[in-house]
Each structure stands twice: as structure tokens, then as C-alpha cells.
Amino acid sequence: MAITSASFNAPQLLDSIGLTHYFDHIVDPATLVRGKPDPDIFLKGAHALGLLPSDCIGIEDAVAGIRAINAAGSYSVGIGDKHALCEAKLVLPTTAALSLTLFT
Template sequence: MVKFTDIKGFVFDLDGVVTDTSRFHAQAWGQLADKLGVDYPGLGDAVKGISRMDALEMILKKGGLENNYSPAEKEALATEKNTNYIQLIQNMTAADILPGMADFLAELKDNGYGIALASASKNAPTILAKIGLSDYFTKAVDPASLTNGKPDPEIFIKGAQLLGLAPTQCIGLEDAVAGITGINAAGETSIGIGDCDLLHEADINFSDTSQVTLANIKHVMND
């Protein structure tokens, strides 16, 4: 692991790291799965951290429906899910920021660290505006510019590039296995937030966002 003094920037996932929109995603996908007649009890965890089209393919395969729809029809289904999701997130406020994250972002800014967003969500600007954190994420990877979704490292590499930094100078924060895999493949130091058994490939593990502070990260990296 690199030393803490080498770190100049932080690359954030959004869902489950800055704010908890995963429940809204799960609810919106659940509405679509019900419409398609697909019973998927573990849907919430299965779709965490992957792109919209990859999540749709997962649901269709679960129901044996992957060959029943044309690409255009699949796009329409994904759009329908997104419409459901957008309706669900309209009432988000600063109260939906995960514990400690507003303070951590302020701490990073005050100490001169670069901050970038690496979220596959095309709704990220709307969400950040709703919860009042847009000013921290003036640098954000455009999901439309991506060739590959997580666990491919592309989004995290682009996050570092937006900050003008090498991947080794960055820490990536994620709550999903696919994200941790992507951060590690990008050559960045990975912080996994959540179940440490599930996220065991992360360089650093915190059980929840309230533990994410510069002091705690420095302590772990310099041990």
C-alpha cells in the first residue's frame, strides 16, 4: 500500500457512499421485475454498483427472458426503470447524506485534496443538487463517456485523470464488490464501506461512513 503522504485526491462512488440511493434503485428495479414476472429475492444486492443495462440483463436472465426483447425494447425497459427511480428520488434532502460524509468532504476540501465523482448513475447531478453537495463534485466522470462499466477500472482511471493525478495518488471509495475490483484494477488505494467479509479485497475497510475520516485513513495506511 502507498503511504498516506502520497495521496492527493479521492474518487467517490455515490450510491451507498455519499448517500443511500440503493434502496430507491432496488425499489425501482423491483417494480420492473414484478411487471416482467421475475421473482428475484436478492435483487437489491445483485444490482448494487453495476450499470443500468447490466442490471436489466441480470433480471432478464433470472427470468429466462434475455432473448425475448430486442435491444430497443431493452432500452425502453431500462428507461422505464429510470423513470420510476427519478420519481422516488425527488424528495431527497440533505438528511439523506450518509453519516459523516458531509464533514469528510469538508475536511478534504479544507486540506486541499482533489475530489472527483465516479458514479455510473446518470442521475448523479440531480441527486447531488437535492442533497446540497454539488459544490464538492465539480469534477465528475460522465457516464456517457464510458466504454465499460464496473468492475472495469475505466471510471476510476478517468476520475484520477480529472484531478490531474496518477491513480497511485488517489483513494477510491466504494460500497460494492464490483467497485472495489475496479478501484484495485485502476491502481488506486481502495476503501470498502460496509461488510468487511464481502469487501475483503479492499485495502482499507470501514463498517460505515461515520468512520471515514482523514485521521482514520492515515492511521491505517501508516500502520
């Protein structure tokens, strides 16, 4: 798994909540030329994992992020309001609803 957060604090946040070991790569937003909705951050994440973007699932809570995931050619999952995130292929109310069984 990869974190493709535009936040410069993502590595520190993951460390503080003990989740860093779950991720193989963290895309550094300082390496990006353009932010979301440009797909660059998601393309870099897929590349870092050695995957095609079409083999990836992106999870986002913002419209610009959903647009970036879709532009990358990945499967987009929106977390939050289904009307605001209507461009996502799947919208869930909270991250608690996430499950790998949704994608098998």
C-alpha cells in the same frame, strides 16, 4: 474530489442534497465503454483531477467497485460488510467512520 458514479442521477442527487460544490469533477457514465469492474471510471476521475491513480483513494460499497479501484491502482476503501469487501485495502462499517486522519 471527483465523483465516479455509474449512476446517471449522480449530478441531480448531489444538487438536491447541496453537495455539488464539494466536487471538482463528475465522471459522466455515458462516456464509459465498460463498467465496473473495469477501472475506466476511476482512471477518468484521476485524469480529470490531474492526479495519478496511485495518488487517489476510491470509496465503494460494491465488490465490482472495489475491484475497479484496485485495477486502477488506487487505494480502495470498502463501506459495508468486511467479508464481502475483503479485497479492499480498508473496510469501514459506514461512511460515518470515514476521516482524513485514516490516510495521513
